[in-house]
Amino acid sequence: MHASPWFQPNHRPAQFQRGHISELAVGHPPRPVPSLSASTRAATEAMAAEQKPLVVIGSVNADLVLPIERLPKPGETLAATSIETVPGGKGANQAAAAARAGYPTFFVGQFGKDDPNASLLRGALLGCGVDLSHSQDVAGPCGTALILLQPGGENSIIIVGGANTTTWNLSDGVRQLLAGAGAVLLQREIPESVNLEVARLAKAAGVPVFLDAGGVEGPIAPELLTCLAVLSPNETELARLTGLPTGSEEQVRVAAEQLMAAGVEAVLVKLGSDGSLLLPGPGQAAIRQQAIKAPEVVDTTGAGDCFTATYAVAVLEGGAAPQALQFASAAASICVRRKGAMPSLPSREEVEALLTSLQS
Template identity: 85%
Template sequence: MEAPPKPLVVVGSVNADLVLPIERLPKPGETLAAASIETVPGGKGANQAAAAARAGYPTYFVGQFGKDDPNASLLRGALSACGVDLTHAIDVAGPCGTALILLQAGGENSIIIVGGANQAAWNLSDSVRQLIATAGAVLLQREVPESVNVEVAKLAKDAGVPVFLDAGGVEGPIAPELLPCLAVLSPNETELARLTGMPTDSEDQVRAAAEKLMEAGVQSVLVKLGGDGSLLLPGQGKPAIRQKAIRAPEVVDTTGAGDCFTATYAVAVLEGKAAAEALQFASAAASICVTRKGAMPSLPAREEVDALVAAQQ
């Protein structure tokens, strides 16, 4: 019998997303009316765990829910419904993380985050440490304390487990001791510019900035370029791989699309797909994601992604 695949372990944030659809952002001192307000499950960690599980890969989520928050049951239920294993997720005092999402006409969004339980004190249990050490890969983001990411990444690296870090979340610099632990660092071009202090207006500039991160110890850099696709620098001395975006028929909501891309890329790598094939798989998943409202509710099922990939052949 073939051994079951080693799981993907996502350590990170879970938020209740309060979504307000608006025509445009208000100007200073201006009041605008929103058509509605809706609470939907989100948070970069939870989104990525859900995306990986929806893509058919065994996925654990390690995170913190606020036990004093009525949204906690909504968030747990949504993750479980996507197939995420919550055995190692815990409840802590206080509210859950919350994100206020101003969703503009055309799908662009502006987000304000209140950390809540995500930013409370973390204590990695022995069972979580064992889970990390036996994982196929660990996936991190930047909506939990940086010290947590450093601790998890070092545990994983010491066990020979590859670490993926999505650069979305807090805007500060990445801890220098975290960078050499990363098999893959995935920023968008705005995050890449912020992390390196370099311009990212052209593809050559994007490559130069990504190479700076690799000089700091990162093994490979995957830059998300939105509607322009993605660019992977797979390692020192290896040629870059460019993936064009798979165009969506209509962009409804870009919330969660970057999380979907990073998570499904990790799944494809764990399944043994070559880099170009993994990029196409992730691009297909993100293309489906932007055609629907919400972060977690928009994540595609495996058969949808496979069908779109097949249609590109």
């Protein structure tokens, strides 16, 4: 298998090394999330000096999590066992996942200055090691997500865009940051016009753009597709984007090839408990990664974000595609074993420990 040209590292590769989020809880004491260890933080600073950063531009939400036995029927009222407010949002989750995986990461997002949850969200990202120097406060509330969490980890999510969907203005500092990035990671919980502007700037600077397809369900602008080094949908999102069935692996390949025909360089399809499938480029053999099974699935919220972000980290560090997929699969496997989106994200040490255990 010959890798697509963009998969070659554009700077000195690094080996997979390195390694208090507060919560506003109702009826529960705060459940802390481990911050970066001193050794991991020091290694992050050393790595930042020699590697181009990952720049994540996207959403940040306060997740209101309600555990329920099942979804209510029309007109039915059900009781939730509790309610917790935890940090989330696809952009913030991915930035936190990359930073906890040990890679220098900037998050460019918008926090609602009128929302008391803003300090919770900022503190969560900073605690994970994310650089927020290019994020900004805007009028109004932060983004909010209502997450109905069912037994077995399945969830249903309702999002209120808040600050994520108000007017965006990319500063000169952000534009300079994009030009010097190792890669840019986008999602679809902010206006598509912002994603397109960022992708144009990154492409013009020769910076690869990853787009996680999660978020809004509408089509992706054709020009945005042509700017993407990697598009990462799950099988449901892939079906919506292409209008093609994705019930079998062969159908997934056909649908992904349609996206590549539209200009996307590579397509990485997340298949949930069935793992993932990477089409690295037109005419190249697909790469299949089986899921690394979790002993117990507690909460799948944020697992897809964790997978996409840690895959990007592994590629930026010079990992070949199969190894990058395995690294991301291990990170996602740890993520689903714990509650919450950002609070469940694993450290670099945890991912490496799981990979080591699989080899023994």
